[in-house]
Amino acid sequence: MNQPLSTEKIYNAQASNWLRSEKVLLSDFTARPRVLESLGNIEGQDILDFGCGEGYVSRMLLEAGVKSVFGVDSSAEMITQAQTMASELKLANANYAEGNAVTFDQFPQTSFDKAIAVFLFNYLTIEEMTQVMTRVHALLAPGGTFVFTVPHPCLPFMRAETPPFYFEHGKKTYLDGINQTFEGKIWRRDGIPVSVRCVHKNFSHYFEALAKAGFNSLPEVKELAVTDEHLAFDPKFFGPLKGYPLHVLFKVKAND
Numbered sequence: 001m002n003q004p005l006s007t008e009k010i011y012n013a014q015a016s017n018w019l020r021s022e023k024v025l026l027s028d029f030t031a032r033p034r035v036l037e038s039l040g041n042i043e044g045q046d047i048l049d050f051g052c053g054e055g056y057v058s059r060m061l062l063e064a065g066v067k068s069v070f071g072v073d074s075s076a077e078m079i080t081q082a083q084t085m086a087s088e089l090k091l092a093n094a095n096y097a098e099g100n101a102v103t104f105d106q107f108p109q110t111s112f113d114k115a116i117a118v119f120l121f122n123y124l125t126i127e128e129m130t131q132v133m134t135r136v137h138a139l140l141a142p143g144g145t146f147v148f149t150v151p152h153p154c155l156p157f158m159r160a161e162t163p164p165f166y167f168e169h170g171k172k173t174y175l176d177g178i179n180q181t182f183e184g185k186i187w188r189r190d191g192i193p194v195s196v197r198c199v200h201k202n203f204s205h206y207f208e209a210l211a212k213a214g215f216n217s218l219p220e221v222k223e224l225a226v227t228d229e230h231l232a233f234d235p236k237f238f239g240p241l242k243g244y245p246l247h248v249l250f251k252v253k254a255n256d
């Protein structure tokens with residue numbers, strides 16, 4: 001049997017399809033604007049972006065007035081793209097490093113006002129996710145906010161394997177697929193699909209991992225889906241997803 005490609009290989013091979021300066025991917029419409037909204041006031045703040053990819057979200061944050069962004073990603077190609085964009089756009093306050101979020105320890109500062117992980121945890125096991133959350137908790141300033149998004153854990157079991165977004169769960173069920181990798185695809189509006197994967201977790205695992213990492217307050221949880229605005233804007237693209245929960249956004253505060 002063929003070994004599955006490593007996540008680094010997948011992202012190194014498709015980095016050019018991720019590079020963008022405007023909304024292109026489905027989740028650029030359905031999730032990333034909600035991350036920005038959930039962060040609240042970020043002017044003048046230092047933000048940590050785990051699994052930053054080619055830097056699309058960090059550039060959104062800089063546009064919104066943050067003081068600095070530090071991004072970490074395990075794909076060398078994604079980091080090269082992020083650095084090239086930052087230098088082309090003269091974004092002196094965007095810094096990026098190649099590294100595994102689970103083990104990375106070369107942070108430029110000991111504390112950040114806020115942290116994000118936009119679709120990182122779907123590449124990690126529950127144990128790895130807990131380690132990253134523990135690291136985030138240690139790096140957040142008192143009262144700092146952590147916002148992360150993941151594919152909705154029920155989506156693989158609700159939707160057929162059809163565009164513009166799906167994961168293959170094979171014969172695994174919601175309860176017995178824990179820590180199993182489901183391969184998937186998400187589409188860009190121009191018809192190009194990109195490969196994604198989801199190490200399956202149940203809803204409860206996110207709450208348990210946050211508590212183990214030291215986050216003592218209840219997270220805010222939002223189940224994200226296509227909206228009436230999306231459907232009016234491009235019914236052909238967004239229409240097949242009407243009524244399905246696509247992603248989950250968690251927002252949690254570190255202790256004051």
Ligand SMILES: C[S@@+](CC[C@H](N)C(=O)[O-])C[C@H]1O[C@@H](n2cnc3c(N)ncnc32)[C@H](O)[C@@H]1O
Nearest residue numbers: 011051052053073074075078100101118119123
């Ligand atoms: C779906 S992309 C999202 C990128 C970016 N956050 C965004 O929203 O545009 C997931 C990213 O997580 C990165 N990634 C996966 N596993 C990782 C790990 N263990 N450590 C750091 N980055 C990782 C991938 O290389 C990829 O760039």
